[in-house]
Amino acid sequence: MSALVVLKSPARHGWYLTWLHTVRDVVAELDLGLLGVVAPSKGHGPDFLWPSPAGPRTTIEDDLAQVRRTDPGIVAAELAAQARRLDPRTVPDGLYRTLTGDPLAARDTLVAQQRLAWQALVAPLWDRIRGLLDADITTRSRQLADGGLEGLFADLHQRAVWHNDELHLTGLRHAVLDLRGRGLVLVPTAFGWPHLGIGPTDSTSASPPALVYPVLGAARLWERAVPSSAVSRLLGAGRASVLAETFVPGTTSGLAGRVGLAPATVSQHLSVLRDAGLVSASRRGREVLYRQTPLAAALLRGESP
Structure with missing residues (x-):
């Protein structure tokens, strides 16, 4: 929608x-x-x-x-x-x-x-979108665990402020919504930047309202991941392309589709990259998501880690 x-x-x-x-x-x-x-x-x-x-x-x-x-x-x-x-x-x-x-x-x-x-x-585009959404959820979960609700909403959106045990949303029509124990579902979206939305706002609804906000790093979805020639010479063209593409987390099959290589080949590249500390792996249900580490990001940008 x-x-x-x-x-x-x-x-x-x-x-x-x-x-x-x-x-x-x-x-x-x-x-x-x-x-x-x-x-x-x-x-x-x-x-x-x-x-x-x-x-x-x-x-x-x-x-x-x-x-x-x-x-x-x-x-x-x-x-x-x-x-x-x-x-x-x-x-x-x-x-x-x-x-x-x-x-x-x-x-x-x-x-x-x-x-x-x-x-x-x-x-x-769902594999790339889902990878970025999962990364956002992981980050938000860590913020909630480390800093509570105040830490969670500190950088969720500039129009969402946690104050005195209440969530204040600016720029929307004036209303007060009592969650009545239903909770609030946080929903990152790849297509919402820079807006913030909430609904349903009917207090009689049995289902919890959803706060829809722009996913972290939304611009990455539309960028083409191209490694530098130096990184390609260092790692080989195929392995370098796989590493560059993991700036948006993805599964082996998803990454294979993005870079145009066979899943078995991508699996071998990911194994080497993981052993070298350039990608990390996390489980999503029955799937495993691979994403760049800070070391890989520094390498691809040509910076000192």
């Missing part, structure tokens, strides 16, 4: 020009119909289309299933509110009737179109 916001207002999101160029041909053939109408270009949209993830291992199918379980009454109310924000003259008649008609049919249509949007816009 955040990717669609960027897509609908590209001039407001210069940060993502590289991604917009990458998906340009795909977007030209992508007809999202009703989803394209209800996805906001700015401001507010239907909350049920932005479900709070149950945890860091949530998959796209988990999220879509959560959207599909939304009560029809909630769907009808939120789509009606969205319809009031739209100018009917700018929406094709058929889509406007679907928007204001049977909520079950509208919900199922939106879920199907969300899946199409995922497959076209996000899935091709």
Whole structure:
């Protein structure tokens, strides 16, 4: 959904020009119909289309299933509110009737179109995105363990300040949200920079609200990892390319796809790089993520460690 916001207002999101160029041909053939109408270009949209993830291992199918379980009454109310924000003259008649008609049919249509949007816009980059999201979660978990909530929110976002046991969010409409023991889910996003968002804000909702913030190092997703000629001569071209690509954490198969080498070859390179202290490994469920160490980062930048 955040990717669609960027897509609908590209001039407001210069940060993502590289991604917009990458998906340009795909977007030209992508007809999202009703989803394209209800996805906001700015401001507010239907909350049920932005479900709070149950945890860091949530998959796209988990999220879509959560959207599909939304009560029809909630769907009808939120789509009606969205319809009031739209100018009917700018929406094709058929889509406007679907928007204001049977909520079950509208919900199922939106879920199907969300899946199409995922497959076209996000899935091709998901290995890199997921690696950066996992790195953010690891960093935030360490901040929480070391400094509590004050340490966690110290650099999460300039508009989020922890003060007197309350989280103060500036730049949003005035409201007070009592979590009532439900908790707050922190959701890093690759497509949200530089914005901060929260929802759902309905205090009667059983699910916890989600605070959506830009992932650490978001710019890295759109940079091409190219090792210097000196590092390539030192390590060999293949091993150097694998090392450079681990600036965004990834699995063996994911890194293999990024650098265009066989997984077995990448596995051998990672083993050597890990023995040399240039990459570290951490487990994500059944997968192992590899990422650069500070020594590798210094080497690739041509600096003294």
